[in-house]
Amino acid sequence: PHVGITYTRIGEAAKNQAESCLDTLRRLFPTANDLLVGFNAVLDDLEFRPDSFERFERAMDALAPLIGFESQRPEKEYGAGPDVLWAVGGLHYLVIECKNEATVDTVSKTYTNQLAGSVNWFEATYDGSCTSTPVIIHPSNKFEYAATPPAGSRVMDAQCLPAFRDAVRQFAAG
Numbered sequence: 001p002h003v004g005i006t007y008t009r010i011g012e013a014a015k016n017q018a019e020s021c022l023d024t025l026r027r028l029f030p031t032a033n034d035l036l037v038g039f040n041a042v043l044d045d046l047e048f049r050p051d052s053f054e055r056f057e058r059a060m061d062a063l064a065p066l067i068g069f070e071s072q073r074p075e076k077e078y079g080a081g082p083d084v085l086w087a088v089g090g091l092h093y094l095v096i097e098c099k100n101e102a103t104v105d106t107v108s109k110t111y112t113n114q115l116a117g118s119v120n121w122f123e124a125t126y127d128g129s130c131t132s133t134p135v136i137i138h139p140s141n142k143f144e145y146a147a148t149p150p151a152g153s154r155v156m157d158a159q160c161l162p163a164f165r166d167a168v169r170q171f172a173a174g
Contacts, residue, residue, distance in 0.1 A: 007078050007125060010070040011087025021068030028066075039066060039172035043165045048100050048139050048158060056100040060084040060137075067168065074121070081125070082118035091130045095122050099138040107138050107155065112147035119150045137161065 013020065029035035045052070045059035057073060064071030064086045074081025086094040097115045099107070115136050122132050134153040141157040143149055156164060 007074070007081075009126065010072050010085065011089075011091060011093060011130070013070060013087075017068035017089055019068075020065070020070075024065045024068070036172055039169065042066065043168060046100075046161060046165055048102075048161065050101055050103075053098060053101050056137075057083050057098050060096060060098060063168065067171065081121045082115075085122070093122065093126070093130060093132040094135050095119055095132045096135045096137065099136060102138050102140075105140050106142045106144040107136060107140060107147060107149075108144055109147040111136060111138065112143060112149050115153065116148075116150045 015023070025035060029038055042059050042062050045055040046063070047056075057076070061071045061073050061084050064084075069089070070087040072085055073083065074085055075083055082095045083098045084094075084096040086096065088094060095115070095118050097111065097118055099111050102111070115134050119132060119134050122130075126132075134150045135156060136149075136153065137156045139158040141155040141160075
């Protein structure tokens with residue numbers, strides 16, 4: 001039930017990204033092979049395909065600690081906020097909306113408004129010492145004519161997502 005559940009903020013851990021990453025990898029993966037299999041299992045769910053939003057969002061959440069960040073799924077866990085929230089250090093956050101099932105050539109006004117709503121949630125939930133970058137994951141990086149993305153928005157599109165997965169795979173291999 002979402003009624004009566006109090007939101008718990010993330011991103012106030014004392015560890016830096018490298019320390020957090022190392023601790024997580026040592027705890028989860030006893031061998032190098034386990035590490036590669038674990039990373040690949042997460043990355044395999046980060047694709048644009050139908051009927052996959054749950055797996056995609058879960059994978060985005062699971063990936064963050066593997067690369068040293070904190071994360072949560074506020075919309076799923078608390079009934080409000082973005083699909084995924086990453087705390088990337090220095091009180092900076094990525095407010096992420098996952099539209100990996102989209103099949104149109106533009107980011108719709110509806111999706112853009114959802115991202116803006118998530119940014120508004122962030123600003124109401126986190127104090128002024130925290131900053132955020134709005135991120136939408138969508139096959140296209142073109143917004144429809146009526147859409148007004150929040151300032152500073154980034155798009156992880158059909159070219160960026162595979163490049164992101166490849167970079168993370170290279171990190172894991174290293």
